[in-house]
Amino acid sequence: MGAESIRQLYLQYEERLHNGPVEEIDRDTYYDSYDCLPPARNMNNMFFVGEPYYGNIFPFCFTAEGRYFRCRKNIKTPREQLEKEIAEYMATLKRQEYED
Numbered sequence: 001m002g003a004e005s006i007r008q009l010y011l012q013y014e015e016r017l018h019n020g021p022v023e024e025i026d027r028d029t030y031y032d033s034y035d036c037l038p039p040a041r042n043m044n045n046m047f048f049v050g051e052p053y054y055g056n057i058f059p060f061c062f063t064a065e066g067r068y069f070r071c072r073k074n075i076k077t078p079r080e081q082l083e084k085e086i087a088e089y090m091a092t093l094k095r096q097e098y099e100d
Contacts, residue, residue: 020072022089025061030068033061041075046082048075064090 025033037050046062053059053072060073064086073082 022069022071025068025070027068029070030061030063033059033070043079043082046086048073062086 033049034047039047040050040052040058041048045064046060049059049061051058052075056074056076057072058075059070060082061068061070062082063069069089
């Protein structure tokens with residue numbers, strides 16, 4: 001196996017980690033995650049926890065509509081993409097809750 005094959009496998013693995021599941025957490029867990037270490041990247045209503053999960057993949061916490069969530073994201077993900085993904089997730093969540 002050559003270096004390029006190994007690099008491609010690594011990128012595939014990192015992409016799977018980046019697209020990990022979103023879990024709802026409580027307010028205390030959200031703020032404990034914020035306070036445990038200085039955030040690696042801090043934005044309004046969202047932040048990356050200060051210690052990586054793996055490589056460039058970090059625990060990512062966000063709040064939307066009075067609820068708190070955590071997942072894994074690449075720390076280099078642009079803010080606009082994060083906001084878009086959060087909006088899409090919340091829309092999907094609302095549809096699922098409406099159907100239940």
